[in-house]
Amino acid sequence: MLSAQERVHIAQVWDLIAGHEAPFGAELLLRLFTAYPSTKTYFRHLGDSPDQARLLSHGRRLLEAVGVAVQHVDNLRAALSPLADLHAHVLCVDPTNFPLLIQCFQVVLASHLQGEFTVEMQAAWDKFLMGVAVVLTEKYR
């Protein structure tokens, strides 16, 4: 249900992120863990105070998954099905955590793009990422 304009904004912003998935993801995770320490309970395999190497590695995986979502904006359910299974049966991340990750995602975008981070981009990405979160938690029960 993304409009044509919203898709343009999704693609525009993704073009800026592509190629930088690891540092973007590392900063995203660092912000998540710093602002919302309870989220670390889902990342115990990264250690108590994850080092840059681990943040980069896991951050890249996270952002690559976002990249998959961007390429399949019209068919998130099919494209993210394996990840939805993972979140439902293995990770069991409480759904209330996704908005926290999305907030940090917006903060990374805002702090890097600054004046270029238009309200239209923010609105499109908020809608898009919430859609991804819904798909990832859809198989929970």
Next chain:
Amino acid sequence: MVHFTAEEKAVITGLWGKVNVEETGGEAVGRLLVVYPWTQRFFDSFGNMSSPSAIMGNPKVKAHGKKVLTSFGDAVKNMDNLKGTFAKLSELHCDKLHVDPENFRLLGNMIVIILASHFGREFTPEVQAAWQKLVAGVATALAHKYH
């Protein structure tokens, strides 16, 4: 009762000193109304909100933003007593304005995003964390007198 460390207080007041309250407030309320259009329900009298540019340029939106963020200044000065500081405003938002407290959380997050866009690299994870704590504290304080 939310407790702020000396470092968190320093980080918050340090940034606040550089904030353009009028501009930041207007942007935060404007973006709230665009990104979460259902929040427009509280602002029927504001006039033209037919597009993102109409909303962001709307003088009533800007004026309201300035009012809201000026009030935030009270939070920065009274971090140890947010509930007391916002008691009257909490009653107002419940009894007269009938605003769902979820909106305070949305606006708080929006303020954080605007600060990130203005301060760029300076808005480090630690700075963000302190501000997220403050906006959450204000949202809770504003909801405190609801009945």
